[in-house]
Each structure stands twice: as structure tokens, then as C-alpha cells.
Amino acid sequence: MRTFAKRAALLAAVSTLAVSTACSGAKTEEASTTDSETTVKQEQVAFTDIGSDIRGNEKPTQQQIDEVNGTLNDTYLGDIFDQPIPNDYSAYPVEGDVTLDVWMAAPAEIPDMNTQLVQKQVQKLTGIKVNFITPPVGQEADAFTLMISSGELPDIIIDPGRYPGGLEAGLNDGAFIDLTDLIEKNAPNYNAWRNSDEMRRKTTVTDSGRLLGFYGIAPYSEWMWFGPLIKKEALEKTGLEVPTTIDEWHTFLTKAKEVGYTEPLNYGSSYGQIFTGIINGAYGVWDWTFMDADGKVQWGPAQPKAKEYLKTMQDWNKEGLLNRDWATADFNQRMATAISDKTAIMMDSPDTMWSYWKQQNDIDFVGAPNPVLNEGDKPQVSYKNFMRAGTSAAITTQAENVEAAMAFLDFGYSKKGWEVFNYGEYGKVHLIDKDGKPYFPAESYIYKDPDGQPVATTLHKYRVHDWANIRDEHNSNPLIVAEGSYSGDIRKTWTEEMDASMTMPPITFTQEEASREAELGNQLATLRSEYYAKIIMGELPVDAYDKFLQEAQKMGLEEFVALHQAALDRYNQR
Structure with a gap:
């Protein structure tokens, strides 16, 4: 520009x-x-x-x-x-x-x-x-x-x-x-x-x-607005409780497919496609930048358990647990699939799904916490409203x-x-x-x-x-305050019961940093999307992640993280 x-x-x-x-x-x-x-x-x-x-x-x-x-x-x-x-x-x-x-x-x-x-x-x-x-x-x-x-x-x-x-x-x-x-x-x-x-x-x-x-x-600070939503009828048909761990998710999705939900997890999202912060967050593989336990900036796709996450999603995709068009479906396609008998779990806003599921199609649903790897771990989310x-x-x-x-x-x-x-x-x-x-x-x-x-x-x-x-979202969003709506309850529970301490605040860059950050960010985002999509779809083996990480580092990943760290340091001094 x-x-x-x-x-x-x-x-x-x-x-x-x-x-x-x-x-x-x-x-x-x-x-x-x-x-x-x-x-x-x-x-x-x-x-x-x-x-x-x-x-x-x-x-x-x-x-x-x-x-x-x-x-x-x-x-x-x-x-x-x-x-x-x-x-x-x-x-x-x-x-x-x-x-x-x-x-x-x-x-x-x-x-x-x-x-x-x-x-x-x-x-x-x-x-x-x-x-x-x-x-x-x-x-x-x-x-x-x-x-x-x-x-x-x-x-x-x-x-x-x-x-x-x-x-x-x-x-x-x-x-x-x-x-x-x-x-x-x-x-x-x-x-x-x-x-x-x-x-x-x-x-x-x-x-x-x-x-x-x-x-x-x-x-x-507004409640978080995006997360896992499960049809009540899917819980009834499977006879299972709301899943909390990755293993329980796999068990639930497998059972849901057995009872007739042909594409039980609607995985794709117009808000992020591959990355949702829901499943990948269980592995600490956050969508983009986040703060580690020491308050330092890290890049989610480069975290140690990324291959483990990708292996899980590749397996789930091979087993037919995801919607087949997850990589390309737009909003209207996702909503059409959501109200069909194919879908058991959506990853979306409860406001949106209260309208499409409950209001328009009389489909009741519940919110689920983001999954964790180990039972007893606290669910995490990389979203916080400042x-x-x-x-x-x-x-x-x-x-x-x-x-x-x-x-x-x-x-x-x-x-x-x-x-x-x-x-x-x-x-x-x-x-x-x-x-x-x-x-x-x-x-x-x-x-x-x-x-x-x-x-x-x-x-x-x-x-x-x-x-x-x-x-005044909590009081004036009609999808939250409508009689009978439980959208706000779900969002409030997500916000109060999940750990959002890793969320990056709204930092800003200097003019010199901004152009470089944008250049590196675009390159890294393109690289991430290409490799992650192909690995999950089985077009590349999971070990291709090693090459992805090498290419990201050659592109300037360390410089990219350093730019965000400098901006975070300045933000903390405001």
C-alpha cells in the first residue's frame, strides 16, 4: 500500500x-x-x-x-x-x-x-x-x-x-x-x-x-462469544454426558456418527477455518500469538504439541467425524449443515445458534467447555474482552x-x-x-x-x-435477553469458568514495526493455512510439520515474535 x-x-x-x-x-x-x-x-x-x-x-x-x-x-x-x-x-x-x-x-x-x-x-x-x-x-x-x-x-x-x-x-x-x-x-x-x-x-x-x-x-468486559455447542438430542441419542477431554470428544463424535450424525463435528468456521482455539487450545497450539506463563509472547502454531494436535485432527478427518467441506464452507453453508441431521456439534456463537437452532428450528443445545488433554485440567481460551x-x-x-x-x-x-x-x-x-x-x-x-x-x-x-x-451487549443484544434464551448463560459460564490468562491485550505497533509485522504476518498466516489444511486433510503426512516450522523460522518467525514482544512491553507501560 x-x-x-x-x-x-x-x-x-x-x-x-x-x-x-x-x-x-x-x-x-x-x-x-x-x-x-x-x-x-x-x-x-x-x-x-x-x-x-x-x-x-x-x-x-x-x-x-x-x-x-x-x-x-x-x-x-x-x-x-x-x-x-x-x-x-x-x-x-x-x-x-x-x-x-x-x-x-x-x-x-x-x-x-x-x-x-x-x-x-x-x-x-x-x-x-x-x-x-x-x-x-x-x-x-x-x-x-x-x-x-x-x-x-x-x-x-x-x-x-x-x-x-x-x-x-x-x-x-x-x-x-x-x-x-x-x-x-x-x-x-x-x-x-x-x-x-x-x-x-x-x-x-x-x-x-x-x-x-x-x-x-x-x-x-463482554463475555466470550464463540465456543463448542452440542445439540441436546445428540446427547440423548448417544447416552453420553457433555465431553470435557479430547478422548471424551472422540468417544462422543464416534458414537454420534454411529447413531446417524454423518458429519458430527462442524469444524470449519468463517471466523478462522482451521484455527478455532477450541480443540487446538487443548494442546497449547493457539491460533496466533499468546502470552506464556511468564508473560512472554509466543506463536501458537510453533508450540511443542502441534504435531500431536495435527495427528488428532487428521485421524478425526479420516474417520469422517468432521464436515466434509470444513475448509471451504461459508456461513450459509455451515448454517444449512447445522440444522440438518448431519451435525451434532457446532463451533460458533450461542447467539447465532439460538437464532438458527432454537428460534427457527426448535433445536435445543448446550454449551461445552473447551476440551482439555487431561481430566481435571482447567479449560483454556485465548479470548478476553478488554x-x-x-x-x-x-x-x-x-x-x-x-x-x-x-x-x-x-x-x-x-x-x-x-x-x-x-x-x-x-x-x-x-x-x-x-x-x-x-x-x-x-x-x-x-x-x-x-x-x-x-x-x-x-x-x-x-x-x-x-x-x-x-x-451494552449483555443488556441490549436481543438474542441474549429474549425470553427463553440461554445464549447469555452459556457465554457467561464460558467466560467465568475458562482460563483466559494467555490472551494478548490490544497492542499497537510503531509505523516502522507495522509494515514489517504485516509482511511477516501475512507470510506466516499463508504458510500456516497451507500446511495445516493439507496435513489435516491427509494430503501431507504429520511429519511435514517439521518442514513447516523450518520455513516459518526462515521467514522471520523470531523477528515476528520480537515485534509483538516489544509492543506488549510498551502496552504494559502505558
């Missing part, structure tokens, strides 16, 4: 924008506009307390609905987390006519974000118009590359981590602006929320102390109104923004309980969509699932 042709001009633009923003921020009492740019208000609004009218009200009047949905009044919302959510609305509504171009890869359920209902409401509340640029589903990576290569950037990019080398590389190349000196003034809600907890602060700042973007950050949730956003050097762009993003970290993004429209989608907490009633459009769409779709249609905001 080349840097911008006009890098010097773009970097000069950063300085100009920062200066003009700082100057325009000098106004404090009343909103004002200039001929050169739209400005935001700087006076806080006082609201009439309507808590007694809204809390616990199951049949609000149209006037009450309009007051909640059409104004910034948040007096009916309670403080339900350890730290109160900020509620500075002094910037809204933005004065003048301002439209922001926002690039983002939209969920498949809402391919055109300009039609997304919550985003429309946010634009009305903030006074900021938005033009979403959404690439076709499946073409996001190519579209992003073309956009960056063209040098023509929108005002805001959602998921700027796609930039080669990350946000710091984008800053140094002149694509993104440095927000460090602007956050406190122009994003008071984000600034207050990220500083209200040490983990949130540490994971939203660079090693050098710079603030480069708006990160999705939660009130808590209060980072949803996605992130960066403002580009071509943003015509940095102040308005920051105000737009800052709304997601206000109390009103928390309600709107997570719970959608008041009345049709959510109500407020007696404690001031939003919830989805039984008649919510989330569950009873007028168009008949399933919850897996309505959770994107009537609320926003991935955004740079305060994401």
Missing part, C-alpha cells in the same frame, strides 16, 4: 484543521457560525424531569414517545453501571447545514446504512446529516484498498484498523488526524467515558499517549468540518446515545423499566417485526450492533 501522493499537503491540512478547530472552540456561551465552517453549540441544555412519566410506563402516549425520541431529554434514564454515562449535549444540535461522508462496511442485513433507522434518528438529534458510503457485502477489503489508494477520503472511516499498519500508520501517512489535543474540548462524552476506568483509558491510547480515534468501549466492543472510527485529513465530525461521533458516548444506539426507538422497539433501564418488551419490533424478519436481522435493523459507541 503506497502512501498518499500529496502527503505533505495532507499533513499540512492536519495542522490547519487542528488550529481552526481549536480557535473555533473558543466560543463558550452561545452558538455561532462563520462563513468558513459550521460550528457546534457550547452550552448545556437543562431538561424537565420526565422520569415519573416514562419509567415503568408500558403504554406511553404519543406525546411521551415524541418527547423521548425527538429530544435529548434523558432524565428518565438511570445510572445502571459502575461509572455513570456522561450526558454533555452542549454541541447539539449543530448549527448550519453540514453533511458528513462516512465510510463503513455495513452488515449484510443492512447493506445500505443510509436506510438504517437508528442512524436516521441520530442525525435528527444531533442536527448532522450523514451520507454513508457502504461497499457491497464481500467486497469491503478491495473497496477500502481502492479508497485509500485513490487519495480521496471521506470525513470519517469506520473500522480504520483496516489501514495497513493501523491508525498510527494512517496518521503518519497523512490519512488520519491526531485527536489528542481536540478530544477534551470537542468530544466531552468520549473523553469522560474513556477516562472513567483504567482499562478503558489504557486500551484507547497509543504507546506514545496519542488519541487517534473513537473506540467502541463497553461498561464491562472493554473494547463494537468497532472504532477515525477522522480523516480531508474532513471539511472536524468539529462537527467529532460531535457526531461523541454522541455515541452520551447517555442518550447509549439508549438510542443500543435499544433503538422508544415505544415500538424499547420501553424503560421502573429503574430507568431500557428493555425490549414482548411486542417489540425486535421480536415481532412487521416484515416478518428474524431477530438475527432485526438486531441490526432496529438498533446498531457494531459502532464506535458505548455498547
